[in-house]
Amino acid sequence: MKSRTKVVVIGGGIAGCSTLYHLTQEGWSDVVLIERDELTSGTTWHSAAQVTNFGMNQTMVGLKTHSIALYKKLRDDPDYPVGYNHGDGGIRLANTEAQMQGYRHFASMARGMGVTYEVLDADECARRHPLISTDNLLGGLWDGEDGDIDPAQLCQGLAFHARRAGAEVYRQTSVTGLRQHSDDTWTVETDKGNIDADIVVNACGYRVNEVGAMMGVHHPVASMEHQYFVTEDIPAIAEAGYRMPLLRCPISDYYSRQEKNGLLIGFYEQDCKTWGMDGISPSFSNDLCPDDLDRVMDVLEGAFARMPALAEVGIKRVVNGPITYTIDGAPLVGPIPNKRNSFCIIGLRAGLGEGGGHGWLLAQQIVHGEACYDTWCIDPRRFTGHTNVELTALKAIEDYQNEFRFHFPHEHRPAGRPAKTTPLTPVMAAEGAEFTVVNGWERVDYIKPAPDFHPTLGFNFDETFDVVASEVKNVQHNVGLCEMNGFNRFEITGADRHAFLDRMICGNVTKRDGRVGLGYLLNNHGMIKGEATIANLPASDRGPARVWYGSAAASEFHDMDWLTDHLKSDDDVQIKSLTNDQTILVLAGPKARDVLSSCARGDWSQKAFPWLSVREAFVGFAPVTVLAVSFSGELAYEIHVPNASLYAAYLALRDAGKAYGLRLFGARAVEAMRMEKGFLHWKADLITEFDPFETGLERFVKLDKGDFIGRDALIARRAAGPTKRLVTLEVATANAPAHGGASVVMNDKVVGTITSGEWGHRIGKNLANAFVDLDIAQTGATLELDLCGKLVRATVIKPSPYDPDHALMRG
Numbered sequence: 090m091k092s093r094t095k096v097v098v099i100g101g102g103i104a105g106c107s108t109l110y111h112l113t114q115e116g117w118s119d120v121v122l123i124e125r126d127e128l129t130s131g132t133t134w135h136s137a138a139q140v141t142n143f144g145m146n147q148t149m150v151g152l153k154t155h156s157i158a159l160y161k162k163l164r165d166d167p168d169y170p171v172g173y174n175h176g177d178g179g180i181r182l183a184n185t186e187a188q189m190q191g192y193r194h195f196a197s198m199a200r201g202m203g204v205t206y207e208v209l210d211a212d213e214c215a216r217r218h219p220l221i222s223t224d225n226l227l228g229g230l231w232d233g234e235d236g237d238i239d240p241a242q243l244c245q246g247l248a249f250h251a252r253r254a255g256a257e258v259y260r261q262t263s264v265t266g267l268r269q270h271s272d273d274t275w276t277v278e279t280d281k282g283n284i285d286a287d288i289v290v291n292a293c294g295y296r297v298n299e300v301g302a303m304m305g306v307h308h309p310v311a312s313m314e315h316q317y318f319v320t321e322d323i324p325a326i327a328e329a330g331y332r333m334p335l336l337r338c339p340i341s342d343y344y345s346r347q348e349k350n351g352l353l354i355g356f357y358e359q360d361c362k363t364w365g366m367d368g369i370s371p372s373f374s375n376d377l378c379p380d381d382l383d384r385v386m387d388v389l390e391g392a393f394a395r396m397p398a399l400a401e402v403g404i405k406r407v408v409n410g411p412i413t414y415t416i417d418g419a420p421l422v423g424p425i426p427n428k429r430n431s432f433c434i435i436g437l438r439a440g441l442g443e444g445g446g447h448g449w450l451l452a453q454q455i456v457h458g459e460a461c462y463d464t465w466c467i468d469p470r471r472f473t474g475h476t477n478v479e480l481t482a483l484k485a486i487e488d489y490q491n492e493f494r495f496h497f498p499h500e501h502r503p504a505g506r507p508a509k510t511t512p513l514t515p516v517m518a519a520e521g522a523e524f525t526v527v528n529g530w531e532r533v534d535y536i537k538p539a540p541d542f543h544p545t546l547g548f549n550f551d552e553t554f555d556v557v558a559s560e561v562k563n564v565q566h567n568v569g570l571c572e573m574n575g576f577n578r579f580e581i582t583g584a585d586r587h588a589f590l591d592r593m594i595c596g597n598v599t600k601r602d603g604r605v606g607l608g609y610l611l612n613n614h615g616m617i618k619g620e621a622t623i624a625n626l627p628a629s630d631r632g633p634a635r636v637w638y639g640s641a642a643a644s645e646f647h648d649m650d651w652l653t654d655h656l657k658s659d660d661d662v663q664i665k666s667l668t669n670d671q672t673i674l675v676l677a678g679p680k681a682r683d684v685l686s687s688c689a690r691g692d693w694s695q696k697a698f699p700w701l702s703v704r705e706a707f708v709g710f711a712p713v714t715v716l717a718v719s720f721s722g723e724l725a726y727e728i729h730v731p732n733a734s735l736y737a738a739y740l741a742l743r744d745a746g747k748a749y750g751l752r753l754f755g756a757r758a759v760e761a762m763r764m765e766k767g768f769l770h771w772k773a774d775l776i777t778e779f780d781p782f783e784t785g786l787e788r789f790v791k792l793d794k795g796d797f798i799g800r801d802a803l804i805a806r807r808a809a810g811p812t813k814r815l816v817t818l819e820v821a822t823a824n825a826p827a828h829g830g831a832s833v834v835m836n837d838k839v840v841g842t843i844t845s846g847e848w849g850h851r852i853g854k855n856l857a858n859a860f861v862d863l864d865i866a867q868t869g870a871t872l873e874l875d876l877c878g879k880l881v882r883a884t885v886i887k888p889s890p891y892d893p894d895h896a897l898m899r900g
């Protein structure tokens with residue numbers, strides 16, 4: 090065994106083998122994989138090993154497409170051919186129109202990644218899968234790339250090629266401890282001796298938290314028992330003369346694929362079971378849980394009803410093994426929060442299909458700092474702080490029970506709620522609030538018109554349309570109050586705080602006390618990494634001179650890592666998170682100044698407190714920090730309140746607001762209004778796949794201000810010229826909003842992708858943002874949006890169609 094290496098990957102299942110292989114593909118050969126047993130001794134060996142191309146966003150589709158291309162290459166490799174049945178096809182079934190509409194949306198989204206899904210009616214489903222009945226079936230989504238792979242051969246194949254490129258694999262070697270040194274390198278302790286490494290990767294499957302504990306980390310990953318059985322031969326399969334397509338059934342929660350001339354059927358029963366919550370026996374390796382088919386009787390019946398031939402044959406083999414889940418169903422692939430030089434590729438619940446792609450994106454992140462796609466949907470830092478073992482288990486159970494039921498827009502399932510609340514949450518509930526969930530935070534979505542108001546889940550505009558319109562109208566004409574909880578907020582102190590931020594932000598950094606600015610952070614490739622509001626507060630009895638750095642609600646761990654990674658040892662800069670201590674109350678509308686003036690002492694006139702000002706004050710007797718900024722486009726104030734005083738500030742504002750028609754509004758109204766202003770959302774419109782020029786943010790870039798992170802790369806990108814441009818579209822339908830990921834087409838060719846969309850109630854238009862090809866990013870260009878399978882006209886319009894000169898918000 091080596092005594093030193095660049096990267097140690099811990100775990101020799103598909104996650105570890107794929108990471109090792111791709112590290113070598115990205116050019117790093119001094120890399121090592123350590124496996125406590127033989128390769129594929131964890132979940133991988135007994136996997137049903139179906140490989141599908143279906144994903145619910147473009148990153149997932151892209152990484153699965155990579156898996157399939159890689160697996161085909163490995164299948165065709167003369168030196169180590171891997172058994173891979175590619176192209177059997179697969180059907181995701183549906184028995185509701187809403188599910189069918191969802192499939193049409195996913196087909197639109199996948200088009201942009203060069204992937205074709207077909208939406209089939211029930212008869213066509215049965216024609217392609219002759220074993221199924223069409224009872225209670227509307228149709229399905231066909232994915233022609235689906236197939237299955239030999240999991241052990243796959244891992245051996247990846248390890249074979251990695252070894253050939255210089256990597257080493259140490260089998261029968263257990264990692265027993267991890268020690269990090271002051272220079273952020275690691276000593277990996279094993280039962281065969283120690284190995285020093287720059288970087289460690291946790292790829293330990295269901296043992297993820299054993300290795301997590303070695304570095305003082307708890308990962309939000311829980312294991313569930315999961316069963317499938319394999320039937321005896323079914324004569325109709327042999328007679329068909331072709332391999333049966335895969336099936337995924339959200340109606341009765343099972344899947345199937347062909348295994349020899351029988352079927353393999355796997356179940357997601359409602360009466361499901363977590364596994365290993367209180368520790369896992371060290372001897373559990375190449376092992377299974379006891380069979381328990383009684384538990385799956387509820388879903389078994391559905392499978393038999395769909396495929397009556399099952400009743401004619403016996404069961405040859407049952408497999409019950411642990412499978413890992415996370416808080417939101419997607420794995421955790423990327424940097425481990427607050428632990429430098431450490432990464433994970435964990436929580437894979439479809440690791441055989443996805444593992445090729447996840448290892449690819451992880452290796453890119455390790456070697457280049459970023460992957461070719463924006464990886465936020467799998468970033469381990471997307472949950473902050475609330476993801477303890479009990480909450481993780483609750484979400485894992487819920488997700489398992491809904492395995493094939495995708496989330497509809499605005500759908501938030503009940504398990505693990507409310508995870509994060511403020512003192513106002515029960516108050517808002519009593520006011521009739523419906524809540525959305527943002528990184529665990531319960532945030533007011535809108536105020537329900539009646540207690541039993543339950544809008545229809547789906548992809549069209551729903552019953553909330555008029556509710557949101559009315560909230561927007563009151564903000565536009567009077568004044569509204571909205572609790573925007575969970576926003577990330579760092580207090581940055583120290584003499585070098587502005588010099589430091591100048592290094593981090595690509596534009597001017599506002600430095601004057603009492604002033605606020607907006608800045609963008611780029612990665613080393615010159616792409617958009619983050620967005621921050623910078624507010625400068627002078628020294629006061631509340632603290633020393635400081636910057637308040639505000640950013641999106643889920644960005645706390647992400648931004649903290651990025652900032653602290655770039656602190657130099659001699660920087661006089663201290664960064665403290667206030668995210669969980671303070672909550673924002675947004676006061677917006679033409680009468681916002683009147684309300685503020687009547688409950689907060691001081692001169693709030695336009696002259697004394699103009700747009701982009703910040704000041705400490707009291708609302709009633711609650712200490713607050715007020716920013717004159719607006720996301721709605723109306724005159725507005727962000728009032729930041731310590732949580733202990735939040736209710737007091739709220740009462741004072743409500744009381745003062747009575748004379749001015751103050752009403753509550755929620756996140757849905759905010760979303761509608763920000764679309765009309767052309768303001769952008771982090772990780773919807775602001776992603777690492779585009780630079781600030783492509784994103785239309787040139788006014789926030791100052792290339793001549795001196796060095797900043799990403800500057801050289803950005804200069805090179807500018808010289809090469811952009812390929813896409815973010816534009817605002819007016820969509821010619823009042824039936825449905827444009828959904829993120831949907832394809833924009835011209836002459837049947839995909840020319841762009843929607844990043845967000847919502848109805849603009851003040852201008853009466855259906856609005857969307859989209860990255861489109863440069864040559865058509867011209868005002869007036871007429872395109873088409875593939876909106877859940879229907880083509881609707883989409884015209885490029887000028888950005889910020891509501892009050893384009895920003896006169897209202899300047900007050």
Ligand SMILES: Cc1cc2nc3c(=O)[nH]c(=O)nc-3n(C[C@H](O)[C@H](O)[C@H](O)COP(=O)(O)OP(=O)(O)OC[C@H]3O[C@@H](n4cnc5c(N)ncnc54)[C@H](O)[C@@H]3O)c2cc1C
Pocket residue numbers: 099100101102103104105123124125126127128129130131132133134135136137138139140262263264265292293294295296299300315316317355374408409410411412413434435436437438439440441442443
């Ligand atoms: C019944 C069943 C059916 C499934 N069907 C499918 C399917 O059809 N398609 C699909 O895509 N996915 C499927 N999955 C999921 C898929 O199998 C998993 O997502 C995947 O195998 C996980 O791989 P992994 O590498 O993350 O974990 P594992 O395969 O568990 O690998 C982790 C490895 O880490 C090693 N390790 C742990 N601790 C240490 C240590 N301290 N030191 C050294 N090594 C250590 C373990 O020995 C193990 O080999 C199924 C899962 C189950 C249970």
